[in-house]
Amino acid sequence: MLRVLIVDDEPLAHDVLAHHCRAEPDIAIVAHCLNAAEALAQLETSAVDLMFLDIRMPLFGGLDLLRGLRAPPLTIIVSAHHEHALDGFELDVVDYLVKPVSAKRFQAALGKVRRRMAERPVVGQESPDDLVLKVDRALRRFRLDEISCFEAQGNFVNAVGDWGAALATVTLKNLSELLPADRFVRIHRSYIINRDRIVEQHHDKVRLSDGRVIPIGRSYRDVRLLK
Numbered sequence: 741m742l743r744v745l746i747v748d749d750e751p752l753a754h755d756v757l758a759h760h761c762r763a764e765p766d767i768a769i770v771a772h773c774l775n776a777a778e779a780l781a782q783l784e785t786s787a788v789d790l791m792f793l794d795i796r797m798p799l800f801g802g803l804d805l806l807r808g809l810r811a812p813p814l815t816i817i818v819s820a821h822h823e824h825a826l827d828g829f830e831l832d833v834v835d836y837l838v839k840p841v842s843a844k845r846f847q848a849a850l851g852k853v854r855r856r857m858a859e860r861p862v863v864g865q866e867s868p869d870d871l872v873l874k875v876d877r878a879l880r881r882f883r884l885d886e887i888s889c890f891e892a893q894g895n896f897v898n899a900v901g902d903w904g905a906a907l908a909t910v911t912l913k914n915l916s917e918l919l920p921a922d923r924f925v926r927i928h929r930s931y932i933i934n935r936d937r938i939v940e941q942h943h944d945k946v947r948l949s950d951g952r953v954i955p956i957g958r959s960y961r962d963v964r965l966l967k
């Protein structure tokens with residue numbers, strides 16, 4: 741069952757999304773929130789798999805909510821405005837729907853959500869230092885301390901480490917939810933890096949111990965990366 745939270749200050753938007761959700765047998769609406777503050781309180785007490793999120797709301801906006809969440813659920817932006825699409829995708833939202841949302845467009849976005857959930861990686865049970873990812877139709881075990889960074893490649897992630905690179909069938913969003921936050925940090929819509937591999941941090945980039953220079957996205961530049 742897909743547990744859904746709808747966050748929008750317009751009651752009509754809630755009605756439209758709820759109507760689309762009722763047509764899907766595997767969706768359960770956890771709650772309706774009229775602003776980001778209500779959503780934050782709901783997320784602290786409820787398990788949510790997917791959030792439909794408006795951008796322009798009273799108190800503070802949807803993108804501010806996303807930036808403030810340490811481990812946000814999968815999120816679909818639903819907005820009457822096109823101009824925030826880039827900011828949304830920098831925060832790795834699953835999709836960006838423009839109001840009014842048609843049933844066809846809603847189902848296409850849900851398809852993306854289900855693919856992401858099916859691609860979730862598995863953390864090795866023997867040791868929290870292991871990560872199991874699907875590579876070339878086979879499962880492969882990686883040691884986290886041997887990884888320098890992860891780079892998004894569409895619906896795949898390129899894992900880069902001491903052994904070279906491997907293209908894994910997983911999204912960066914799903915990967916970020918399972919990596920230990922004290923050791924790995926997202927610094928760009930396309931990059932997660934190993935904190936222990938950072939040798940220099942600048943305003944807009946970092947240099948890793950293997951010589952790689954990784955850009956820091958605008959939404960991540962206030963984070964202190966070096967411990």
